[in-house]
Amino acid sequence: MKTFTTRVVAVSGAIAISLGAAACSKSETPAAATSSAAATSTPAATTSSTTAATSGSSQAADILDKAKSNALAATSGAFVGQVEQNGKAIKIDFKGTSDGKTADIAIEMEGDGKARVISVADGVFIQGDATFWKKQGAPASVQKAGDKFIKAPASASSMTESLSLKSFLEKAFGAVTPQQLSSDVATENVNGVDCWVLTDKKGKKEGALYVSKDKSEVVRFTGSSDSPGQLDFSKWNEDLGIKAPDAGQIMKIG
Template sequence: MSATTRHPLGSRVAALLGAGALAFLGACTTPSAPPASSLSAPSATTTTNAPAPSAAEILEKARANAVGAKSAAFTGQIDQDGTEMVIDFKGTSDGASADVTLQIEAQGKVRVISVADEVYLQGDAQFWKSQGLPSPPAADKFVKAPVAAAELTQQLSLNAFLDEAFNAVTPSQLSDTVGSESVGGVDAWVITDAEGQAEGALYVSKSEFEIVRFTGSSTSPGQLDFSKWNEDLGIKPPSADQVAPLG
């Protein structure tokens, strides 16, 4: 490795996903101004003899499919600067509908549902304590977020996560070697950081060029598994008896 500091694929993507999640969490819990007039190891089984596209071609096709998708889900954990973040995300590309659960060390666990122009929060005791709420609701109750739904659109959108992640990766960072593995029964191409798979990898389905898995680096370990591309995610608001007053 040269003396110039380089940031492995896995580290850069993990850092941006982590930063995006933290920004999203902050937006959820910051009151808005009044409106002006709102990790399991993958199988190493090679499953096909089809010629492999280049790493750059796989990256570009995966990027185009991801940013053009209407919806998707991903779940897993990443470690950023020693802080573990567990995320379970499903939502639309524009953020109009989303169901996101985040658990961050020292901040607790929170679930956020955005649907029908409303945003609902459900947190554990640690989460509400970290937000300084004097009288937290019961753990099984949701509250309406003190922020206009429109202000959370970008933070909640699938594209908010994917755009930043893909902008952090260029073909020059990738190894020329393309692997082939099975991930949860899906035949996938594997493209890695130039320093090897231990510094970050992207698993892309051979049939549709859809992302099925991302793995982090040795300094920012983690794994995110992707699914439900362009599917109806069935996101619904909590029932009225599940919603409590805030504060």
């Protein structure tokens, strides 16, 4: 079972990387070089325009910094949505703590089936449909598990860090830098929350980060044209009520 657990964790990690890459595409021209060129030979009017752009960039960078700090400091959180990886759609519903010791992750992979991973103090439990287990090359007994959970071996507990909220967020924010952001900061209401909208310099279609105005919390990530997707965040620092499956839901493997 260790191999199967490793693969499930690897899928979760791959989704996090996909999210990070989708957040904002990298700018081809370093911001510092662009600013330097403008400062050396531009008239006063252009300099004024540059100052305004710098001010806008500063606002975007400040919003990003606060959102990142709050997210990485959060004790728990949740997100739901869909990303695309290698041309295939992946749906994910994640709830978990920052340290990964408690998590409930449901994943549906186009062509590869559905899986759910629950990590609690009692252990790591994996549930998969027939397609998922077949793709993993699971033993015949596991492939007949139906809707039952399989308890992973004790060694799997060391992998919980890969299932952590912090791990996902570090990968996501690792792909976003202030230099990539447009100096234009828009506003939008998302699911009843008033948000600042930070976009890639190439425009909203190439990635956006939505941050709540009142708490500077991440509300939504959207992807780029090359890596489409959308993840909506909620339940920051809340008790997520995650519990181990009932004993009757766990399949015993002899």
